[in-house]
Amino acid sequence: MSSNRQIDTDGTDSQLTTAGESEETVEDAWSDYQYPGEAKLSVEDLDVYYGDERAIKRVTMDIPEESVTALIGPSGCGKSTFLRSLNRMNDRISSARVEGSVEFDGEDIYGGHTNLVELRKRVGMVFQAPNPFPKSIKDNISYGPRKHGDLDTSLLSRLIGRDDRESEMALVERCLKQAALWDEVKDRLDDNALGLSGGQQQRLCIARCLAVDPDVILMDEPASALDPIATAKIEDLIEQLAEEYTVVVVTHNMQQAARISDQTAVFLTGGELVEYDRTEKIFEDPESQRVDDYITGKFG
Amino acid sequence: MSNAADTELRAGYTTLGRQVALPVLGLAFLTFLATWVTTFQWIDESRTVLGLTVLTVFGVALLLMAAGVAGIGVLSRFGYIDTTPSPTAGLPVGIVFGTLWAAIGMAVSFQYLGNTVLSWGPVALVMGAVGLLTATLPREDIGSTVPSALLLAVLGGLIVAGVFDASWVYEAEWTGAIFPGSELIPLLVSGATLLGAWSAGKAKEGFGAQGREAGAFYIIATVVFSMLSVLALLIWFIVKNGLDTFLTGASLTGGHLNVPFTGLSFPFVEVPFVTNVTGSLFVETPGVMPAVVGTLWLVFGAVLFAVPLGVGAAVFLTEYAEQGRFTQVVEVATNGLWSTPSIVFGLFGLAFLVPRISGGNSIFVGQLVLGFMLLPLVLITSRESIKSVPDEYRDASAALGVSKWQTIRSVVIPAAMPGTITGVILGVGRIAGETAPLLLVFGGAPYPSASPNVVGQFSFSTEPPFITNQALLEPASALPYQLYSTITAGVFPRPEIYSNQEFGWGTALVLLLVVLGLYAIGVASRLYFRRKLHYE
């Protein structure tokens, strides 16, 4: 079932990636960047197909824990598809098919009998457009823990006086504070979340995700639908989150990737990973000419 | 509180629980099927299998399921099976079991203690409380297995012990009908299997959130499976009972296909039931020809009336009218027409059209009334499809200097045509089977001896209204009306050939073929147009 592949833990001289075996990209992929900590997710030879179309081509990369990894590339390059394959949200699309392996803490999530519910508890996701539930702000936060049985506020528990409403309030406060939203909403926790502004909704979605206490947070262009002020808030938030969580963020905004990420992976058309390295290295001195062209705006 | 990091990524997948739960699920499904087969009397309940009557077999199956379900629950509670149960099965489950237990208590005390509230009330109350508490207080693995296992065991035990058998009868005070065990047992057992499947389904996925998902899935899937079975049964009944009548005297090459104007004639399929008249003494096989022709004329007239009106109104509402009070009124009126009961259309035709047009039942009034019924559907579907024509088409056309009407005529209507056609076909399927208004405004003799000859009956005069068509102003028959009059008219005029019921089943089969044929075309055209839209 699960392979016992040892993850390189000392970090010395290890390569972050052995990017795509697509002929023309092999030479680009090497670098001698030392990444901090252990690999949280390691992707090997991942192919994703939609029907007959191959959206991701033989991607291999390790994602280190407690850092921000940015995935950048032109639209249609498959970076969102790649992100969604890290918590198997692609399973929702009936024509999608995945080959290769993604190991999460050493266990292959595409191996047999993976418990998707367990996986998604530990690999959370924030979507491009804010998608709060049409419930109160408080209920949005406590939704996940309630569903996982960590918080019990049901009628029954209330009847026998064993409910967790106090810990629920504590959790709501902690998560909203972590998501830098507490001060703005603390007086209206029972209001419908759909009444918040776009930026607030997105931070609520992040808070909601934190409430489940995942190890990894995947973010799919979390700021693309927001105005500059809201975007700045989200960016600050992402940098703070990296102290505790492993964050993978897809963005088409190169400045954003440069500002917030520790390492950057560049996907180019056709779903291939062209280069993956320390963010400064990618933006200042990329190995690949194609990445250089993309960064400097000659292409894409 | 479970800590996410402690649990395995593959938690909830334990083999022992599965190995017990799967056979229980299978047994539940088989028993469920068997109970319905018994209810439909394809198996007689007194038949014996391995020396046991069918009902006893049901009892044994329930006992086995009870043992399996309770076994998993207990094993899981004491940690022999690795599961992820919640602290409690939850209040809704408790309420269901409380109600079930209360019902059992009530039934039993009714039987043994007598029929006063004072005697059955407390028993029901106590049993209900027991059901509620056993389901909600213990951990989920016990709470969602043991109460249902107990229920299964009690029912199965009573049946196996022979206390509750085929000859048992419940004679209710509140009704003249009686409820014999031979019919009640299969029904109760089928309900109990659902309960067993729910418990086993939960156990299979190790309880917890995923267990609840599996439990819900098995219940809902069974419900949907039953719905489709009912559909299949309905069709099967009609085909089985109607086929003999339908094929009386039929042959593959006995008929003739005459090619008009050439005098040529080819051998052709012959189905006298469809091509002969109903009431004449001179045909060998009475058939439903007049009704088929009547239905065709009805549908033709209704379409001719409703399609221009419906499409016109749809164009006005989407292209010309400003969205506001007026369109809202029209929308409410359309939906109102759509939900008006068909018999009310009949009353309206009877009061408004009959005295002004034909003075009695007639094809023409029937056409108009069915047209009124078709109108809202045509309007709604064509409005939907006109709305779905993208505004870019209209803008592009307007940018080329084409007038609004030209744009509508050459861009909007053609683009909206597929949806409208599909809607019309589906609507025609509906009105072709419509009977109620025809009773009031259309129907004539129960067994007509000739088909309405509409084409040959046009006559002209210098008096108003200048053109008359006597056939259109006379009553006729249509397939659904034919079926109704066969049911109500009593003896068929040629009892030596068909009994009343035989003729009825034959008519029902022809009607079903016509209506389902139209539906199939409608659904196929929808698929075809949708695919075309997607790939262009």
Added chain:
Amino acid sequence: MLQQIQNRAGEFVRGVSRRARAYRARTDDEALLFHAAAGFTTLLTFVMFFAGSEWTVIPLLAFVAVIVVGWQRQQAEVAMGLTFLTTIVTVSILTLIIGFLLWESMAIVEHMGLGVFTRIEKPLWTPSEGGVYSLTPMMMGTALTTLVATAIAAPLGIAGAIFISEMAPPTVREVVKPGIELMAGIPSITYGFIGLTILNQYFYTEFRTPTIGSYFAAGIMIGLMALPTIVTVAEDAISTVPESMKSGSLAMGSTEWQTTKSVTLPAALSGVSAAVLLGVGRAMGETMAATVMLSHTKGFPSPAFDVFSNYGETLTTVIAFEGASASGIHLSALFAGGVVLFFMVMLFSVTSQWIEWRMHRKLGGDQ
């Protein structure tokens, strides 16, 4: 209050006349002439038809002539006028239905007073000149069959909708959905025939119902007929819940069932209840199955919920069964039944529309 209405009315009139002047300004005189001629001939045709004149054909021919000439000279304007006319016709059909139902039931109300809707003493129904006509037993029958039908169709229908939109794998969905739609296509008289020959017989022989035919058996068949309506409408409502909302819940590690129960169904709740109301309306108006299955004996079962009693008549069945041969005051009583039926069904239809409209506004307004 009155002042307010006057103000609103004045505003409305001013708005219309402003628009009319604007329209007048940008339209040819000739086109206006055609509009006037077409409108006048239509009105004349209707009035003469209404009066039962045999000369109705004259204004009708005139109307056709106006349209033919107009189509050649002012096609765009005439086309618009025609589409407007068709809209008016659609609305007037409903108005006419309501008008005629009320008009024709005047006689019975004059004869019986409101007793036609409330009388519960015997005799209940003696069809003759000056006889007694009480619709209460039929209302009772309609209520009983509708209750049985709803008890079957509502839970099964909602379960079916959830299965199709949330649970079934795509291949299963492609079989189940058309199957359910097909079920809606089977004519009601066919359901009735099967109910009569199989269900009625079964209850009569096995459960010894006092007569062949009972509210319970008819209710089952009506429930089966209302089922596809509820499934399709509820399924539409459930599938309008945005995928992003469901993904949001799934991405937090909720199961599909938790997502359905806590996110999808609450969001689609109003649509689903609209579907049930629509189904109830259908069940109430269902005629043929009940007509052939019930015994047409009028009276009140005792106790009231005895669905196996020897009584069997609903509002629809009495109209269908007696309508063809009734006349005079008897027919008027049937029309009164039609009024009750129509307004009950309308109540359900309008409520369901209102619920749906509110849901639309709620979801649309916030996104």
